[in-house]
Structures are given as structure tokens and as C-alpha cells.
Amino acid sequence: MSRTLCTIREAGKHVEQPVTIGCWLHNIRSSGKIRFLQLRDGSGFMQGVVVKSEVSEEVWENAGKLTQESSLYITGIVKEDTRSKGGYELTVTGLEIIQIASEYPITPKEHGVDFLMDHRHLWIRSPRQRAILVVRAQIIRAVQEFFDERGFHLVDPPILTPSSCEGTTNLFHTKYFEEDAYLTQSGQLYMEAAAMALGRVYSFGPTFRAEKSKTRRHLIEFWMIEPEMAFVTHEENLEIQEQFVSHVVQSVLKNCRKELETLERDISKLENIQAPFPRITYDEAVEFLKKNGHEFEWGEDFGAPHETAIAQSYDKPVFITHYPTEIKAFYMKPDPSRPEVVLCADMIAPEGYGEIIGGSQRIDDPELMEERFLQHELSKEAYQWYLDLRKYGSVPHSGFGLGLERTVAWICGLDHVRETIPFPRLLYRLYP
Numbered sequence: 441m442s443r444t445l446c447t448i449r450e451a452g453k454h455v456e457q458p459v460t461i462g463c464w465l466h467n468i469r470s471s472g473k474i475r476f477l478q479l480r481d482g483s484g485f486m487q488g489v490v491v492k493s494e495v496s497e498e499v500w501e502n503a504g505k506l507t508q509e510s511s512l513y514i515t516g517i518v519k520e521d522t523r524s525k526g527g528y529e530l531t532v533t534g535l536e537i538i539q540i541a542s543e544y545p546i547t548p549k550e551h552g553v554d555f556l557m558d559h560r561h562l563w564i565r566s567p568r569q570r571a572i573l574v575v576r577a578q579i580i581r582a583v584q585e586f587f588d589e590r591g592f593h594l595v596d597p598p599i600l601t602p603s604s605c606e607g608t609t610n611l612f613h614t615k616y617f618e619e620d621a622y623l624t625q626s627g628q629l630y631m632e633a634a635a636m637a638l639g640r641v642y643s644f645g646p647t648f649r650a651e652k653s654k655t656r657r658h659l660i661e662f663w664m665i666e667p668e669m670a671f672v673t674h675e676e677n678l679e680i681q682e683q684f685v686s687h688v689v690q691s692v693l694k695n696c697r698k699e700l701e702t703l704e705r706d707i708s709k710l711e712n713i714q715a716p717f718p719r720i721t722y723d724e725a726v727e728f729l730k731k732n733g734h735e736f737e738w739g740e741d742f743g744a745p746h747e748t749a750i751a752q753s754y755d756k757p758v759f760i761t762h763y764p765t766e767i768k769a770f771y772m773k774p775d776p777s778r779p780e781v782v783l784c785a786d787m788i789a790p791e792g793y794g795e796i797i798g799g800s801q802r803i804d805d806p807e808l809m810e811e812r813f814l815q816h817e818l819s820k821e822a823y824q825w826y827l828d829l830r831k832y833g834s835v836p837h838s839g840f841g842l843g844l845e846r847t848v849a850w851i852c853g854l855d856h857v858r859e860t861i862p863f864p865r866l867l868y869r870l871y872p
Contacts, residue, residue: 449483451518451528458533460515461486464565465506465541467548475503477532479514484698485567487521488514488530499535508547509565511538525698560863561872571699572859575692576848580644582691583665583842586684587642592667595634595641597627603822610650623648627666628839629771629826632802635668635837636829642667654867656856657744657794659845661865668839674773674783674801677838678759681787681797682715684842685757689713692851705853709791712755719759722781725750741767748792757796761785770812772800793850799840806830 446459466485467478473492478485490503506512515534520527546562556563563569587594600614600621611622627643634641643666651658669677689710692700700707720728729736729746736746742760751758762781765774772782784800803809809830813820820827848860858864863872 447483448479448481448486448526451486451526451530454518455520455528456517458515458517459530460513460534461530462513462538463511465508465510465512466567467508468503468506470504475500477503477506477514479530480565480567480570482570484526486526486528486530487524488516488532490532490535494531495533495535499532502535502537503532505537505540507541508544509541509562511541512536513538557858557864557869558871564862567702569859571696571702572848572852572854573862574699575696575703575852576844576860578692578696579688579844579848579851582688583644583684585691586687587640587667590640592640592642593634593638595631595638595643596645597624597630597634597643597666599624599646603819612648612650625649626664626841628668628841629823631666631668631839632837633825633829635670635839636833636835639671640667640669652867655744657846657849659857659861659864659866662857662861663844664841665844666839666841668837670835670837672801672838673836674785674838677799677801677840678719678761678785679715681785681799681840682717682757682759685717685787685797686713686715688847689851700852703852703854705851709755710851713757717757717759717787718754719761719785720750721762722760722764723762725760728753739764739766742786744794747788747794751788751790751792751794754790757787757789759785759787768800770816770818771802771809773803774808789846789850791850791853793846795843796846796850797840797842799838801836801838804830804834804836806834 444454444457444459446454446461448461451459461481463479463481465477466480469476475490477488477490479488490500492500513536514530514532516530516532519529519531521529545559564573600616601624602621611625614621625647627645631641631643645663646661647664648661693707693710726736726738728750732749734746734749762775763784765780765782768782768784772784775781775783782800786795787797788794789796803812809827845857845860849857854860858866
């Protein structure tokens, strides 16, 4: 009888047929003359059943030698099994050991966070961590799908930059031959230039913040999706954002149901994430906070407790719009009817996950942008090219940035962003 090489995910296509799977042993238990092998291959998990009376003595003995994370090729007949999570199991007929793993450090017992982070290269093999990374990959797929289907072009901004228009306090400094350079904390300014050439663009890449923060929402290295759109107003920008986030969440629900179940995520909360999203102004948010016992003055920025308090009133993400000009970035366009606030919005995720998107309509008036550079003491020499965008064919344009890791944390229902990326960079962690 011939055999077919396949993955665990593909096993359902070969019911009652012999297959061979390259895999690792996740766990093993024995019951007399039967051994139950919990197998994983990256595509999923599956149980292999070894019955002593149905296999050779060599196969039976080799099965008994297996330890957690030993690698092997296993051959057997795929059987339907409604009791298993995957719906199938393997009746084992053959087994070839590749390597016996010796004293695998991560066991089913409880381990501390530091221990698990020291062994992150192995921890990601666990069902929970695998599920998170699968959801992350699906979010990335959905992001690209959303923009590609709507005529956006993917553009890659530089990672090394000569300066920062928002100051260099939280930037990583490096030498660029004889010049000073910094690791980027946003590709936005470059994406504005790309939008003037291509109309609608988006970037997806790593960004870096040298913030000495240890909160559950912050990473030192994280990934951003940053669209910029020519001829798009503040209102249109908000509509695109809510459609975008709705698409991403619904895509995860459609394609990662098993992973969400592994994470014990309350799926009903995600099913409700459909555009449109509620909106409140900064003024309304301040009044809400005061009425609910928070000491807060107009002109201050919201912290995590404030965002959480506001979000608790909604079962969808909520936009907070029209922040004071003084606390927002220099490039945000003032509201023509009320210049002390800008045409911007932060999208606050429900369930206490905080801001996942920040966006605005950008200043398109060259004289006002010159004023902003003077007010913020920004280097015209380093960013004359950015001023040129308003000099040569300036148009109304808008954009936003979504932080991937916070979005993964929210959709997966995680307590900390350290689990949202394969190898997190934290304040005191650069290993592994």
C-alpha cells in the first residue's frame, strides 16, 4: 500500500488512507498495551494511537522511547474521530525516530514569566503561543487583503532616518558612517510623499521607540500599518478605519476559529465588531470622565485608565475625535471652525486594550506648515523635502497608523503584548 506525505492540517483529505507526517511529540500517555501520542507539526495537533498488537515490536519499542519534543516521521491510517478537537486521529502503523529530545525544559507544570521568556524560542511551540502567532499571521493577511483590494499600493519607508520631526528623545541613535541617524518610530512622513505620487498607499514594517516603559501595552520594537491617502478628508478617513478594523476582525473569526477556542477567547465579543463605530469628541470624553469621578482638565492627554473608562461604555471600538491642537502632532490639520482642536481621532479598543489607531487629516497649507516648524523648533534642513510636499501640488490628505501588537492582544484577549510577537523586545530583554 502506497503512502502520502501530508501535514496534520491536510489529514482530513485522506480519511481511511495511509499517510506519513513529519512531526514532534507534544505529549504521550500509555494505557496498558496502547500508547497515545499527541503530535504537532506546526500546522496543527493530532493524536496518534499505537496498539501493541497491531504494530511490529520495533515500532512499539520506539514509541516508548519518545520524549517531549522528540522529532519523528509517523505513518498510519487517518480515521475520523468526533471526540478529538481536530476531528481526526491516526492509527499508527510505522514510526521513524529522527531525534530523541533530552530533558526538554518546558513541561506541563507552571513556569514563571521570566523562565518562559528566557526560553521563548521553545515556548512558541506550545498550543497557546502557536495559536497567537497563527492569529497574528491572519491579521497581517487580512491587512494586506483589505488595502490591496481597494487600490492601495504597498510602499516601504526607510528604517534609518536622519532625524525626527517629533524630537529624538525616544529614538534609538546610531551612526550612519559620519552622520547621526535614528531607527524609525514611524514611516508616516515618507508615506505622505508616496501618497502624492501613488494616490493611496500603505506601509507595513517595524518601528522602534526607546521608551523606558514597562506597561503591558508597550514594546520597544513593534510593527505598524500606516496608510496615507491623497484627496481624503477627516470624515472619510474615519470611515476607512472602521471598515478596515471590521474586516480584520471578521477575517480572523472566519479563518482562526480553532485558535480562538484554544485561547478561550469570548468570540461573541468579536462577532459584534462591525462598522460603524461610535464616536465622541475630546470635549465629550472630558465631561464623561469628570462625571465618573476622574480628575481631569481640558488640555491633558488621556492615559490608560482614562481610555479604559471610556471604552467600558461601548462594546465596539470608539473614536475620540478633535483633540486639543497643543497635545497632538505638528502636522495635524486644525478644525477650520475651531482652530484650538485638530481633525484627528484615536480609536480605542473595547475591553481595556487602549488605543489601537491614531490618525488625522494632515496640514496641506504650506504657510501653516512653515509656522508649525517654527513653533516646534523643527529642523527645516533635515526635512525640507517634507515642506516641499506642500509647495508642489498640495492637496487635502489623511492617514492613520495601526499598531499590530496591540491589535493582536485585543483580538486574542491577551493580558500583555509580550505574547503578541515571536521574539519581543522589552525594556530589559534583548534575549533570545
